[in-house]
Every structure is written in structure tokens, then in C-alpha cells.
């Protein structure tokens with residue numbers, strides 16, 4: 453037997469998925485923001501949902517590029533800084549002491565300290581109200597030698613509290 457539950461509580465039971473550091477650049481201004489609204493679309497297409505109020509929004513809309521940087525445990529502090537400060541007010545590369553690296557295929561910087569970076573060019577914007585989803589094609593991927601994907605982080609929201617989790621143990625296969 454199940455009983456009716458509030459929709460907001462129901463939604464809180466869904467794992468929100470990984471959190472990433474998304475880097476971008478336009479007219480010489482480099483920035484990083486924390487992003488958990490990520491969706492893998494299909495083929496080489498991925499998507500991030502960005503609120504128009506974010507400084508990164510203008511950089512991505514104008515440059516048509518962004519880099520998705522995978523976050524491991526060593527970058528938790530950077531996620532907090534990049535998710536609580538705006539590039540309008542601070543230089544987040546200096547604040548986090550992260551190192552911008554030239555991309556292989558895009559002008560947007562990759563983050564040297566991130567284990568995996570995906571360079572993306574925007575192919576479509578979908579405005580769902582509140583957030584615009586920037587659907588993009590991955591042009592290049594770079595990974596640190598010896599990177600173990602199990603060290604990637606998952607972000608799970610429980611009620612008003614927020615926790616970070618690492619990926620758990622393998623429980624099945626397909």
C-alpha cells in the first residue's frame with residue numbers, strides 16, 4: 453500500500469545527480485559556477501540548466517561555449533565558493549586558486565585541477581522558465597591520467613539539508 457505524498461517531498465526523493473564546475477569565458481572574462489542541473493541528452497549532446505541571473509549565463513549565451521569539469525572530493529570547497537559567489541563581484545579562479553587551462557577545441561578555459569573536462573559548444577537553448585537549458589555538443593574530452601570514475605561526486609538533496617555523496621558500490625549490471 454502507498455499513500456499520497458506531497459509533490460515537493462516526492463521530488464526530494466530523487467537523487468539530484470552529480471555536481472559540476474562549469475567554466476566559461478567571453479571577451480577575456482573567465483568564470484566558474486557550480487552546476488547540478490545537468491542532463492546527458494544523447495550521442496555527444498549534454499545540457500546544463502542555468503538561471504538568467506547568473507553571471508555565467510551571459511558568458512555562455514554570448515560565447516556559445518562552456519566546459520563541464522568533473523568534481524571529486526578535493527574540489528568540495530571550490531564547489532561551495534563557485535556556488536555562493538558571483539563572477540560579477542569576484543575572480544573565482546583567484547578565490548579558489550584553481551588554474552585555467554587553454555581548451556583543445558574551445559576558447560572557454562578548462563580547470564586543471566578537475567579530473568575530467570568536457571569542452572562543449574552550444575547547439576540549442578531551451579527556456580523552461582527559471583532556467584535556460586544550454587544543449588551542447590562535446591567537442592573534446594580531457595582526463596587526468598589514472599583517473600578513477602568512482603571518485604566522482606553525487607549530490608543528493610534531502611529536505612532542506614544538502615549532502616554530498618560519493619558513488620556507491622556496484623549492485624547490478626545491464
Ligand SMILES: Cc1cc2nc3c(=O)[nH]c(=O)nc-3n(C[C@H](O)[C@H](O)[C@H](O)COP(=O)(O)O)c2cc1C
Nearest residue numbers: 485486487488489502503506507508535537538539
Ligand atoms: C551545489 C550547487 C549547485 C548549483 N547548481 C546550479 C544550477 O544547476 N544552475 C544554476 O543556475 N545555478 C546553480 N547553482 C547556483 C550558482 O552556482 C550560483 O548562483 C553562482 O554564484 C553563480 O555564479 P555566477 O554568477 O558567477 O555565474 C548551484 C549552486 C550550488 C552550491
